[in-house]
Amino acid sequence: MALTTPASLGGGIAAEQVRRQLTGNRSDVSGKAFQAILIAALATSIVILGVLVYDVAQTGSGTLTGRLGDFLQGSLRSQAEASGILQGLRGTFFIGVFTVVVAFPVGIASAIYLEEYARSTRLTRFIDVSIRNLAGVPSVVYGILGLAIFVKALGSFTGPDAQGRSVISAGLTLAILVLPIVIITSAEALRAVPAELREAAYGVGATTWEVTKHHVIPYAAPGILTGTVLALARALGEAAPLILVGAVTGFLSGGTGMSLDSLDERFTAMPIVITTWAGRPGADWEQATAAAIVVLLAVVLLANAIAILLRNRYEKKRG
């Protein structure tokens, strides 16, 4: 309108009209409402999370401030005041190591094969769907798998003196549990690499391996890292499969060795410690449980923080 009339209306009036049109606030009610819903949803989750963390920290603060050193270095005992979580931390540490050493390379390699090398055929699509389904299988099922394979069938390798109920069995079981998650998130990150980047590299005569190594992996690294750390956090928090592969819930002698020789001994892990303690009566145990939860949270947060630092470094390199 304003565009067609300025000559007849004169400059000043046209400018006034344009100003009115440009500054006029069309009310965008549904947009505003949608934004409000989004904010409310976000706020709800943050508040719930905050309350939980606050509650746990509050309950566990006595233990954490009173005897943090003893708590971190002590063993499982029958009295709450004397109990510590060293055995649980050690088990969780090695489970993390197994996940990083077994599930990450195997999972990332599988994803690279599926995305970069395999052509899309009926077979690869079937494999893809199967992996997605595997990621949804309940964790106890993996526990049963671990019991059958690593504890029973391979017991003489995984723990000759512990009937196979060792941290090796646990680590391998959880590595398999998170493998589908690692594959899916890595494949997703690889799929997000722009086709133009691959074409550019293939176009100057690079081989598939060169394209993957020089361009695709560096570009996808931040995404792969984020996914794998989520998988790691999942592995560190699982309790059910560990019970099936024979994690110790009561008294455990030893179970603190950090050498490779000690990997075939009996073990426990943080989620087991937490669930066991949580079942015991009395305020003392409640406090100890809360303190153990805070420590496990701190461990997971630490893993995440490292991942974020690494990711930022890769992203900067990606330019």
Add this chain to the structure above:
Amino acid sequence: MPDNLTREVRLMAENGSPVPRTEPAPPGVPQQAVFDVSGVAVYYGDFRAVRDVSLDVRQHEITAFIGPSGCGKSTMLRCFNRMNDLIDTARVEGDISYHGVDLYDPAVNPVEVRRRIGMVFQKPNPFPKSIYDNVAYGPKVAGAKGNLDDVVEEALQGAALWDEVKDRLKESGMSLSGGQQQRLCIARAIATDPEVLLMDEPCSALDPIATGRIEDLMVEIKERYTIIIVTHNMQQAARVSDRTAFFTTEVNEESDRRTGLLVEYADTDKIFTTPDDERTENYVTGRFG
């Protein structure tokens, strides 16, 4: 085509010796064919994107592909360096031979093909690396050792970009403007010293000055290379190319989608002055659609 050259190409594909160089034929004598295309159709899944393409691309000439959007120019261009291999659904029917060697023979290694047949894409796609590394990448994967400064400078000079970037070779290729990025991609393609250069609308993001420089460059380097260029710019096709292929689209009976086809392929002068086909005439005179 002489048999010995065919054998030479076969050998090359096996041991990666350098690209064969021949002198342009003297005026009046027809140039040798680099590509012989006959009865080619390209499918994306069930969809036939382009059909009935038969043409020969001659050495030391610039061949232009023109035609309306979606008629399969890019699709056809990507057949010449096996780029369509990267699209799982894409399938090529018919024969494309390169110096008499069937490009789609299972024994042919697409990586070797792409070292000899370079490509500049429709959208600028520099690597997220430094300007220097963008240009040096091709020679590096081809096995070049040592200092590549001269190669990089020569390629950037060739792509008319050197003066603009010579003081910032360490900066990311992504930090350049769109037109500069496209020239960087041209530099990257010529840095490997290919025999054939496939250019998909290389000037669509460039200002007239840069376009002029790229056109000059093409004419200059056709002594050494064979060039196939896709362009929407009629003047450009008329200015630089020796021969022109006009493609158009036709509605399919089976589906609503349009299949592209080659209408006419002849000397550029003929296409722009006295084309045989009415559709060609309508298109080049701007009466299309």
